[in-house]
Amino acid sequence: MSSLSPVEEAIRPSSLVDDAAQALSIKHNNLVYELRAAGHDIITLSLGEAFFDLPTPRFDDLAQQGLHHYSHSRGLPQLRQRLATYWADYDVPVDPEREIIVTAGSKIAIYMALLAVLEPGDEVLIPEPFWLSYPEQVRLCRGVPVLVPHDVSVFDLGRYVTTRTRAVVINNPNNPSGRVHTDAELAFVHDLADTRGLVVIADEAYHEFVPPETPFRACGSFDPELRHTITVNSMSKNYGVSGWRVGYLIAHRGLIDQILKINQHLVTCAPTILSCYLAEHFDDILAITRPQIRRVVELRREVAGQLSDIGIATLPGSATFYLFASLGRSTLDSVQFATRLLQEHSVSVVAGIAYGDSCDRHIRISVGTESPYRVARGIAAIRNLIDVTSRP
Incomplete structure (x- = not known):
């Protein structure tokens, strides 16, 4: 006989869903949103997107009929x-x-x-x-x-x-x-x-x-x-x-x-x-975003150089706005490191364990949402935390 109450039994999830893990990056960024809403200044190097300067869209000039209704399920x-x-x-x-x-x-x-x-x-x-x-x-x-x-x-x-x-x-x-x-x-x-x-x-x-x-x-x-x-x-x-x-x-x-x-x-x-x-x-949107894409990819290249200059290795890569950085001599695992970095330095990154068991000695750094100055501050905080958590 089940030991669950009627309410608990009614809302009991399937084992398939119950065994599924939350998306760690989204879970982490939800915490960042909450901290920001509470007035905290967080250097956000965890978001999986780039912030572009885009015009506010106008929909009143669109020729398509039925804009507020279903369209073809294959796509417009x-x-x-x-x-x-x-x-x-x-x-x-x-x-x-x-x-x-x-x-x-x-x-x-x-x-x-x-x-x-x-x-x-x-x-x-x-x-x-x-x-x-x-x-x-x-x-x-x-x-x-x-x-x-x-x-x-x-x-x-x-x-x-x-x-x-x-x-x-x-x-x-x-x-x-x-x-x-x-x-x-x-x-x-x-x-x-x-x-x-x-x-x-x-x-x-x-x-x-x-x-x-x-x-x-x-x-x-x-x-x-x-x-x-x-x-x-x-x-x-x-x-x-x-x-x-x-x-x-x-x-x-x-x-x-x-x-x-x-x-x-x-x-x-x-x-x-x-x-x-x-x-x-x-084509208009691509013309607006492509120059900004090139700038964020160039920022990624510069940050890769900054990390290399201070002894932080990254997995090989040249594209996107992400870098996958090694924790080096730090004694922390990636979840511990990301948690302390946020709590002690107000810098958010994603723990490498989210990307596979072989990646627990890494963190994901995203440079798509912050200015070069704030990214540099975040990198300095990462270097500092690696130093203070390394074995003598």
């Missing part, structure tokens, strides 16, 4: 066409009618892709450091995340493939390290997918944040027939409108038709009025 046709034209420049041919879905952010797009291809017990290879929601999304689909330590080469991924392996996730460029995969690495992943019958889920949400000297190569350009590749991306990230929640995925039309069913039942459609605005101002 005009926006799908703009995205297809955009990806043609990256050698990714896309049929806007059958091979793309625009939905409410890239996060739900990844989940729907996993839900569409996984059977219970199927394994998904996830190289560390990973974006922290991948493993939990796999588990919520009743799959098994197989986490590959960060020091394992892409060319050794085959050692982790079993008869249960269904997919591999490639985050390019990587959040949190900013690493951009080479053509040879991407070609190897596609060869592995072909020989072992795998799906490649390519999360390319930060592709606009790749510096010019490190050309971005789309994963889909290696698989123009979309035999096994699902590309997921985010207008929210690249356009600096993360709160708008507009993302999309590109895949073979047969798989898109299956994912469409999930989108219809979970989301219905992406926000109509925002989709219309993005379609009509597609």
Whole structure:
């Protein structure tokens, strides 16, 4: 007999959800929001977004009818066409009618892709450091995340493939390290997918944040027939409108038709009025954000130099607005370090353990939301805390 009260029994969660962990970065940033609301000045190096200077959108000049109502569950046709034209420049041919879905952010797009291809017990290879929601999304689909330590080469991924392996996730460029995969690495992943019958889920949400000297190569350009590749991306990230929640995925039309069913039942459609605005101002917004993207990527390069100058190592990377910094000689684990940094120095970062067990000796530093001066103050606080918590 259950020892729970009737109320406790009624609200008892499923074991699937009860076992799921909170997204550590979001949990941490919620604390930052609360501290700021209470009047605390927090140097925020934890947010997963860049703050751009954007004009306040005007919707009264939009030509689309029905702005306040549902739109096509595949996504607004005009926006799908703009995205297809955009990806043609990256050698990714896309049929806007059958091979793309625009939905409410890239996060739900990844989940729907996993839900569409996984059977219970199927394994998904996830190289560390990973974006922290991948493993939990796999588990919520009743799959098994197989986490590959960060020091394992892409060319050794085959050692982790079993008869249960269904997919591999490639985050390019990587959040949190900013690493951009080479053509040879991407070609190897596609060869592995072909020989072992795998799906490649390519999360390319930060592709606009790749510096010019490190050309971005789309994963889909290696698989123009979309035999096994699902590309997921985010207008929210690249356009600096993360709160708008507009993302999309590109895949073979047969798989898109299956994912469409999930989108219809979970989301219905992406926000109509925002989709219309993005379609009509597609190039205008990029013209505004791209110079600001270049500045934040340059700031990332400068901060990487500052960290190196004071003896703080980072995992290799050149893109995004993140750096994944080592805790060096500190005796603290990443959660302890991030907690003390916030409590004692009013600086927020994300604990590295959120990105995989092999990453607990690191922290994620984001430079997209603060001025160079405040970022430098945050870096000084990190150096100070490493020093005072290091063994003599």
